[in-house]
Amino acid sequence: MSANTALELEDAVFRYQEKGKRNILDHTSLSIPAGTLTVLMGGSGCGKSTLAAVAAGLYPENGGFLESGTIRLYGQDLKTLDPQKRAAYLTVLFQNPDLQFCMNTLREEMRFCLENIRVPAGEMDARIDRAAAELGIAPLLDRTLSTLSGGEKQKAALSCLYVMESRCILLDESFANLDHEAAAQLLEMLLRMKTSGRTILAIDHKADLWLEAADEIILLEEGGKVAARGIHCKNLPEHRTDFERLGLFYPGSRPERAARPVAEGKPLLQFRGVSIRKGLPTRRKWGRTVYDAPFLVQNVDADFPAGCMTAVLGPSGTGKTTTFLSVLKQHPYTGRILFQGRDIAKMKSKELYRHIGIVFQNPANQFVTQNVEDEVCVGLRLWEPGLSDEACRQRAEELLDRYGLKRQRRYSPYMLSQGQQRRLAVLSVLAGGQELLLLDEPTYGQDARSVNAIMEHLREKVEQEGLTVIFITHDTELAAAWADKIYRLEDTALVEKSAEEVL
Amino acid sequence: MLERWNPTVKAFTVLICVILLSFEYLVSLNLLVLAVCLLLLMFCSRVSLKKIGVILLPACIAAFGLFVTGLYYARGGSTQTMDLSSLSAMPYSVRAALSQNLYTALQLATRLLAYAGLGILFALSTEGDFFIASLLHQCHLPPKFAYGILAAFHLMPGMAREYAQVRTAFAARGLKAGPLSMKPVFTMLVNSVRWSESIAMAMESKGFCGDAPRTYYTVPRVHWYDLAAAALMVGGVVLGMLFLKY
Numbered sequence: 098m099s100a101n102t103a104l105e106l107e108d109a110v111f112r113y114q115e116k117g118k119r120n121i122l123d124h125t126s127l128s129i130p131a132g133t134l135t136v137l138m139g140g141s142g143c144g145k146s147t148l149a150a151v152a153a154g155l156y157p158e159n160g161g162f163l164e165s166g167t168i169r170l171y172g173q174d175l176k177t178l179d180p181q182k183r184a185a186y187l188t189v190l191f192q193n194p195d196l197q198f199c200m201n202t203l204r205e206e207m208r209f210c211l212e213n214i215r216v217p218a219g220e221m222d223a224r225i226d227r228a229a230a231e232l233g234i235a236p237l238l239d240r241t242l243s244t245l246s247g248g249e250k251q252k253a254a255l256s257c258l259y260v261m262e263s264r265c266i267l268l269d270e271s272f273a274n275l276d277h278e279a280a281a282q283l284l285e286m287l288l289r290m291k292t293s294g295r296t297i298l299a300i301d302h303k304a305d306l307w308l309e310a311a312d313e314i315i316l317l318e319e320g321g322k323v324a325a326r327g328i329h330c331k332n333l334p335e336h337r338t339d340f341e342r343l344g345l346f347y348p349g350s351r352p353e354r355a356a357r358p359v360a361e362g363k364p365l366l367q368f369r370g371v372s373i374r375k376g377l378p379t380r381r382k383w384g385r386t387v388y389d390a391p392f393l394v395q396n397v398d399a400d401f402p403a404g405c406m407t408a409v410l411g412p413s414g415t416g417k418t419t420t421f422l423s424v425l426k427q428h429p430y431t432g433r434i435l436f437q438g439r440d441i442a443k444m445k446s447k448e449l450y451r452h453i454g455i456v457f458q459n460p461a462n463q464f465v466t467q468n469v470e471d472e473v474c475v476g477l478r479l480w481e482p483g484l485s486d487e488a489c490r491q492r493a494e495e496l497l498d499r500y501g502l503k504r505q506r507r508y509s510p511y512m513l514s515q516g517q518q519r520r521l522a523v524l525s526v527l528a529g530g531q532e533l534l535l536l537d538e539p540t541y542g543q544d545a546r547s548v549n550a551i552m553e554h555l556r557e558k559v560e561q562e563g564l565t566v567i568f569i570t571h572d573t574e575l576a577a578a579w580a581d582k583i584y585r586l587e588d589t590a591l592v593e594k595s596a597e598e599v600l
Numbered sequence: 601m602l603e604r605w606n607p608t609v610k611a612f613t614v615l616i617c618v619i620l621l622s623f624e625y626l627v628s629l630n631l632l633v634l635a636v637c638l639l640l641l642m643f644c645s646r647v648s649l650k651k652i653g654v655i656l657l658p659a660c661i662a663a664f665g666l667f668v669t670g671l672y673y674a675r676g677g678s679t680q681t682m683d684l685s686s687l688s689a690m691p692y693s694v695r696a697a698l699s700q701n702l703y704t705a706l707q708l709a710t711r712l713l714a715y716a717g718l719g720i721l722f723a724l725s726t727e728g729d730f731f732i733a734s735l736l737h738q739c740h741l742p743p744k745f746a747y748g749i750l751a752a753f754h755l756m757p758g759m760a761r762e763y764a765q766v767r768t769a770f771a772a773r774g775l776k777a778g779p780l781s782m783k784p785v786f787t788m789l790v791n792s793v794r795w796s797e798s799i800a801m802a803m804e805s806k807g808f809c810g811d812a813p814r815t816y817y818t819v820p821r822v823h824w825y826d827l828a829a830a831a832l833m834v835g836g837v838v839l840g841m842l843f844l845k846y
Binding site for chain 1: 729747750751754757758762765766768769770771772773774775783787790791795797798799800801802803804805806807808809812813814815816817818
């Protein structure tokens with residue numbers, strides 16, 4: 098209760114529906130000492146993000162129902178603080194870098210933040226300049242926010258919190274969509290803030306990055322309850338069983354390599370002298386399209402073997418997703434892309450999609466109906482138009498059962514959790530019996546257990562039904578664990594690497 | 601220069617001019633207003649000629665449509681009713697009818713062009729952020745709405761990107777989504793609702809409170825020259841209404 102405790106939850110009970118039965122936070126008690134760097138870990142759906150929102154006072158104000166419990170920030174009851182005062186104690190850096198700003202440039206956004214907490218206009222410029230110098234973000238100040246990369250956006254958002262001089266910074270999976278380099282830069286900024294006395298509380302799926310810097314790691318289980326705490330890099334091995342019991346990534350551990358030697362035979366997909374540019378043709382001159390965008394991929398040859406899992410590695414923004422779009426004929430390219438030896442330029446799009454399916458980074462973008470079962474039916478019907486209603490529903494139900502989604506078959510796809518959405522997306526795409534599946538960042542916002550579940554399932558399909566999978570990731574461990582063949586996109590070239598090399 | 605004109609004053613000036621013009625049928629005044637608007641945009645603002653052209657083109661087409669409609673179907677007597685009158689007088693009466701209709705048609709068409717001129721005068725020379733800031737201070741728009749609009753405004757490029765992605769995803773699933781198809785729009789809207797929630801929470805966590813007092817880095821003010829420009833423009837239109845004949 099002392100001011101040495103940055104955040105204290107006492108017996109908090111929170112649920113989304115007032116009359117609902119399931120408590121997301123079920124008698125949660127937690128205290129975070131001031132001036133420390135603490136990492137909170139827990140499986141998908143254990144209530145980590147809810148806990149963050151409740152601690153920041155965003156819930157129940159914006160939804161949900163707090164039945165009981167007190168929350169204190171530096172000894173002050175949260176109920177007595179309005180958003181203005183709250184921001185002086187605790188602010189949140191969210192997961193999605195795109196959804197944190199309301200102004201046009203970082204400088205304007207920082208002014209907006211300072212206006213919120215009623216800093217006099219005369220002091221603003223000095224504070225912004227000082228923060229920019231300390232964090233080394235001066236070059237970002239006057240760029241339009243929507244043109245920044247994901248990592249730059251997170252840096253910008255973090256500097257907004259810094260300029261407000263908030264005493265505790267809560268990170269809600271803020272590194273989830275960032276590659277290693279951007280995450281490391283952000284961590285460095287955070288450590289600088291910690292030395293100036295801030296408290297940092299990070300929620301994350303993976304502890305590897307935090308391990309050296311963290312004072313304490315806390316593991317949460319269902320209902321937001323503390324399963325284990327007091328973990329740090331010295332006593333980590335003693336807690337290995339806790340990590341495994343909760344289905345979390347144990348720092349430093351590598352899933353066992355499930356890859357097999359690449360099968361001989363004709364590759365399913367081949368690139369021959371393929372070049373892809375960033376963006377679409379920007380100008381037209383005298384009726385001809387003029388390309389002046391930089392190359393993402395230049396004059397690349399690559400083979401993707403049939404009946405295998407192939408990983409494409411590379412930092413974010415290097416053009417991995419765009420390469421996928423080219424394979425689907427949704428982005429212009431030059432050179433030849435061959436599918437089963439046939440040039441895809443000569444295939445009709447519809448025919449191509451019969452063989453190739455794709456699951457995007459954000460699966461919520463590809464749902465076409467408002468019902469889980471219909472979603473699968475659309476996939477089935479598309480390739481077998483003659484299928485009767487009855488048979489279609491039956492097939493869909495079987496498939497849903499196999500993917501562990503039968504209970505949710507009447508739900509709207511948008512109501513599912515991230516992991517379930519991805520499974521549904523894979524299912525509805527593969528319902529058509531495609532031979533090649535393109536997967537864009539399968540780990541996006543998921544814990545160890547659900548990532549492994551989906552990869553294991555795909556592995557099974559690869560081995561039993563001869564499915565070919567190509568997946569994009571910036572997670573080298575994932576690639577090393579699951580891929581039979583690994584390509585790395587470096588300086589506009591696709592370079593083949595062995596699992597040992599990428600680690 | 602036009603960019604620095606206080607947006608609220610500018611908006612009211614344009615509005616008053618539009619209302620005044622709607623009480624008059626002066627072709628010369630309409631054309632004069634259009635010319636002044638275009639000249640101001642060309643010489644007193646940073647707007648490119650191309651942009652003016654692109655926006656004015658549909659207005660010109662609409663004006664032409666109105667002109668043709670006015671010419672043939674005006675109430676003053678159409679060419680068809682002329683057919684019924686005596687044959688010998690026909691050339692003269694057709695001419696007369698046409699000249700009367702021609703004037704009506706010109707009135708309608710030029711009025712539309714004058715409106716378009718005033719519209720682009722405001723729209724092209726005003727920055728969204730400045731306009732919102734001015735509404736906040738001059739019209740006492742609650743900060744909750746002002747910053748909500750700003751957030752939505754800056755989300756637009758993201759929404760466009762999202763829409764393109766949804767369309768690609770649909771195409772890759774073998775579903776035809778024509779340019780008018782509602783399904784990608786629905787998906788995009790579902791996502792947008794979620795986004796707006798997230799942004800609202802991010803703003804609140806940064807201390808934003810819809811109704812609490814706040815400080816302001818800059819407060820747009822109404823200067824004497826803002827009012828002088830408004831008076832000049834409204835006065836010009838009033839004088840035109842009094843002294844112009846056609």
